Amino acid sequence: MPAIDAVTLILAIPAVAAAVLALLPGYRLSAQLNVLASFLTLVAALSLFVAKPEPGPYLLVDDLNIVFIALNAFVGFTTSVFSASYIAHELETGRLTPVYLRFYHAMYQVMMFGMNLALVANNIGLMWVAIELATLTTVLMVGIYRTHEALEAAWKYFILGSVGIALALFGTILVYMAARPVVGEGLDGMVWTILMAHVAGFDPALLNVAFVFLLLGYGTKVGLAPLHAWLPDAHAEGPTPISAVLSGLLLNVALYAVLRFKLLLAANPGAIAPGPLMVVLGLTSLVFAGFMLYRRRDIKRMFAYSSIEHMGIITFAFGMGGPLANFAGLLHMMMHSLTKSAIFFTVGHIAQVKGTQKIADIRGLTVTHPLLGWGLVLGVVAIAGMPPLGIFMSEFLVVSSTFAREPLLAIPLVLGLLIAFGALMLRIHGLAFGEPTGSTAPVKASYLPMAAHLSLVLMAGFYLPPPLVAWFQHVARLLG
Amino acid sequence: MAVIANLAIQFVQMLLVLLLAPLLTGFVRKVKAHLLRRQGPPLLQPYRDLLRLMRKEVVLAENASWLFRVIPYLILAATWVAAALVPTFATGLIFSWSADLIAIVALLGSARFFLALAGMDVGTSFGGIGSSREVMIATLAEPAMIMIVFTLALIAGSTQLSTVAGLMLSSGVGLRVSLGLALIALILVALAENARIPVDNPATHLELTMVHEAMVLEYSGRHLAVIELAASLKLLLYMSLIACLFVPWGLAPHGAGPVAQFGGAVAYIAKLAIGGFLLAVFETSIAKMRVFRVPDFLGAALMLGLLGTLLLFVSRSL
């Protein structure tokens, strides 16, 4: 069955590549291999669109995760291209030594394996292990620079991540406990397709407690407001390719897990509606991150807070529910990961050229490095939600449908969006325009990934391919 | 045939207005002189001044541009057209349909606009003083004038001057509070617009006090003659406006025969004489205000106009 191979291929390639890369000493060859492996994974993921395989006991491909698998592979590939040139520059400047880099590419592929596994896992326990694996590898990568701040960020990420994962595990156990009387013991109690079929019979109170733990557990990975503490430091101190993957993919994978369980709850009539819970978390993260953007001095930490803000918007959209808001949430997840990783590509090169991540020291980019400068401006304009780029469409749907159904909720939403917009534009004026400072040396940057992402987002601003729309609408109805 | 007759009457009005203007100014100076127990210049002195100025050479400032030499003719044209539209001895003349009260106020506004520009063209501080004060006075006088026009238009139902005058003739109007307010406001605005005593002293050249004179300081020869004629035309216009709106008796109705129109002309000249006399008496009985008291003076006119309009908005009969 060729289809099954596609799914197993998506998992096999990163695993094999990780093993091979762990053995290779040289940096140049392993970078090429890393790019090749990511490309092959992308091809395998795209082949899924052709033939969607039947869900097996451990692996599952359905409307919800098919798009995110492709997105995961695509961003993974473009980040590997970017990471090749980024790490080459880091080696030249001596910020990283080959010894530290020994496991970098292996870890990268292990992380891709973890994320792909989390997306295709049909078993909630397997998904938990996959997300745990991905988090562990990113913890190690964040600490790779071995500076004070990097270690402190890694340690904080590790502790908060572990606590989050523990809570998520308890939630998974509770789901299994709820499923056991209806589905029977053993493996069936943790398989999505079976759970979805019988969820109506589960005990609603147990499901509620489970959802609370799952939301808080995986919510820590999504970086929602009270649980966000690890995210800004992990982004700012880790190497930029990791920030791009963290912001672009890992947050999405964690939110995908929360969505899976929201699907479960939506199908059980007795359980309390998870909506208000997610709406409250979403709004707090949106408004909180909006205000935090103003006082940031480090450029990557600022965009980390912007990720928290956007995750808040997405959670709010799913919290609101209804076909329009859910569609907008799914679209926003895709657009945010493309845009944010593009921004981190540009920020990576800018930080390298200017030698600093302090916003105050970087000025007049559009003068010294026009391509990077205008790329950053386009990225920030996209992330701020201005048309004609993709995020405007999802914000348009969320705000207008919210105001029509719950006018009072729309006020904090719009306020949060405006505050964040104000902060972002305030910073971009300083960064991109004005008298240039810092070195004007030309940078041999790889513009391909950034251009690919931004053109996709620009295209999505006014045209969405019909199959994608069909999948998202189907899932939006399912999400309730 | 009728059209030519009407055109003829219209030209008679235009000539009448042009000729009477210097006479009116001379008459007012004569009456003021007698009130001050002075002999005063002869009645026809303004005509002699105009002719003298016509013959003298024009001394132009080095910095004056082409605009400086064109403006006097623009001002005369605007004022003359406005004066020709105001019914003097008969209403409903052929040109009166082309513009109404608002257009007349606007024509006077454009005359003032160009006069202020002329003042600034030469580039000395005198022109600047005159223009900036004239413009400040205008910012209060024009809205007051528009409010008066609103009051009259609301009573008469139209802004067409001959319709308003015709309605004033008919007994239907009767005594109204708003009309009284409009009359006082119109008198205040007329004093301000024509640079008469309380606002500006027409006879003085004292830098600190002059407004109108400062703007025309640089004019000489034939340009000054045209400006002087325009100024007296403006005074005549305001007199005939007050006369035709508030003292309409004797005005020949639309299409009346030459006899009625001649009667109207006589009545018109009598009204001018009375008006000139009253103006002279008023000017000798009051001293010139400080420049920054003028806004309160004109502010009162604006408030009266607004009150009149408000009353009419509230009820038709007030």
Added chain:
Amino acid sequence: MPVVVELWCVAALLAIAVVAAVGARMPLIRRGIYGASLAVTTVAFAAALALPADDSHITLPLGLPWIGAHFRLDALAAFFLAVINLGGAAASLYGIGYGQHEHEPQRVLPFFPAFLAGMNLVIVADDAFTFLLSWEFMSLASWALVMAHHREPDNARAGYVYILMASVGTFALLLAFGLLAGPDGNYAFSAMRAQTPPPLFAGIILGLVLLGAGSKAGLVPLHVWLPLAHPAAPSHVSALMSGVMTKVAIYGFIRIVFDLLGPTSWWWGVPVLAVGGGTATLGVLYALMQNDLKRVLAYSTIENIGLIFVGLGLALAFKGNDMPAAGALALTAALFHVFNHALFKSALFFGAGAVLTATGERQMERLGGLIHRMPVTSVAFLVACAAISALPPLNGFASEWLAFQAILLSPQLPQWGLKLLVPAVGALLALAAALAAACFVRAFGIVFLGRPRTPAAEQAVEVDRWSLVAMGILAVLCIIVGILPGLVIDGLAPVVTALVGDRMPAQLGVPWLTTVPIVESRSSYNGLLVFLFTAASASLAAFAIHRLASQALRRAPAWDCGFPDPSPVTQYTAASFAQPIRRVFGSYVFQAREHVDMPPPGDMRPASLAVKLRDPAWEFIYTPIKTAVSVAADRLNLLQFLTIRSYLSLVFFALVLLLLVLALWP
């Protein structure tokens, strides 16, 4: 199908933008861009005028997936397209000449056609998503243009305030469309017209649209970005932003309130009238206080927008009391002023651009005497100043005359609120008109007349042919429209009938082309006759005097009251010219205070006079908001520097709280 032609023009403009972005370095491309956008805008202008009777619409598979992008060209859209593309064509023509002096063309060229495309797209958009997409795209393009001269420090602030206010406006419109579309989200305008929102919602929508469209147009409390952004952009772009973009905002207001909001209730007119009147007066008072020429023009845009909104408010009040004839008059007055303002404001900004190119100066205090060195620009600028000050034979007076006639019709309105509000607004309008005349006497007098105050003004030289032609065309148009207002009024008839249900009496039939607002007997004004009458009497007088009086003429130094060598500095400056008005009006509105620093005798320090103005809008609305946000940001910023333990306690409290909620859930 003119809507297809329009869409092709928009596509062409976007293509030009892409070409400009790619090839901004090559001089050939640089010159061609403005020429190409001139051609496309003239085609669009022609297409808008040649509108067939029925309105044409088309749906493309873009935009929201399940609705698609709707585009429609009806009478209202055609009129505004004509205004926009006329302004766009003039700006492109002017740009050909003015663009040569741009030292960083690659920052202006790509965004200019994109800006034009955005504006055209807003007009033809027929569903909420496309409308807002093109609305924001227009703001984005104009923001990039405002940031063209990004090296000047306060341009960055202008750009920031502009884009922030633009996004506030967009969110307001977005919320309004959310209410109009209802929970199940039918965003197409046709669907919105089908359902009429309940009166409370209609009121909220009106408020939101006033906030959204008003902030883009520049209604007073929301105007703060306009005098910062418009002068910061290159002159031909400021002409577009002032003359044309504000009209797009007005189109947005009319489209939503008159067309989509269903049956009008009378009290809609009250807020619009009040805001319009306030905007008109405050706008021109602000203008009188400024010394920067382009800021004066930007503030005067706010005044004219106030006039237009008064017209719209009156039209709403009449339509609410189902008096279609009076409503038609008020709406025609407003739309006529939209057309006029696009003409003379663009001409004025072109003039300001020409002065800026010739002298490199925007401060009026450092100009003067340019009439001798830039004769053609000064004539065009004079005609535009006369037009904007509503002097009779020109177009400014025609639209103002209609507005006053509309006010005179309003005693028939039954409601007491309107009975008291309309005369007050009428007085504000008259005051604004007089102040506008004062403002433009000051602007023209200080800049063009008198003696040059600085060497830069002394060596000024006339600008190139293209700019002069652009200014000339607009000035001539002002005169023609002033003389024959009937043409424009009849042109507006289909638009007014579509929106208010009735139209003004046909003007062409009336003898001598007199403009008749309602009924023949009521009152009439004939632009042509007044112009001929004045011209005839002026030439008659000039001819007579030329023949009879002496021709002698002698040049001599001006009378300086015996002062030895009067330097140009002794002339009146912009600030001293406005001093009387500042004392009369400014001391209340802006708390204007003059601080005189007179050194004691013997001290050689120069004396100085400083005028301190306090802008009420900034002081009472925007500074408090700014401090509130920064205080909140400081307070929350502490959360970034906590220990891991306190972060863990955050997670712990969240968990306990949620469990408590679960425990207590009913």
Added chain:
Amino acid sequence: MHGLTFDVAHMFAGGLVLVSFMMLYQDRLYALLNVFALQAFVLSLSVAWQALVQDAPHLYVTAAIALILKAIVIPVALHRIVARLGIHREVETVVGVGLTMLAGIALVALSMVVMLRVTGEADPLAREDLAFALSVILLGLLMMVTRRNAVSQIVGFMSLENGLILAATGAKGMPLVVEISVAFSVLIALIVIGIFLFRIRERFDTVDVGALDRARGERL
């Protein structure tokens, strides 16, 4: 037979909660490590008992891991680290011991109330077991929150993980239990050996978590 198995399992779970309380009470590091070893031992007994009851042989592996790794190896390793690093023995608690105990009691009450809402048809053992597991987890979290020292935080985390293992083993027939406990022990091992010995000491003189926090990226 049913009654006895229920009572014994119930006893073990209760014992685990009791030991967690004892851990909250300790303010000496060495005592804390010993009490943790006790808790691990009780856990291994409970898991062994569950293995016996559910006759699920794989649970014995988990019991063995719990016994060997967590009861013996890790406490000894921590013991030696505390000795070698010479970190001061006194455990600074953020909040007074009395207040922590009160909070602990409130948390146990909360988990009881939350779990009681679960309807009866799930067999009572599962419901009781979950209530105890939830209390151990909350107490472990409370432990992490109220301690300044990195070592005591890790002990808190490990006691939280014990609660998880208790819940997992309580759920009859739950797959992957062994895999999960292995994953967790790898996690803990990573912490104890990799992070502590190799990196933290190399950079900071004290493992007081407070010192870590001062080296902040964006210090004002």
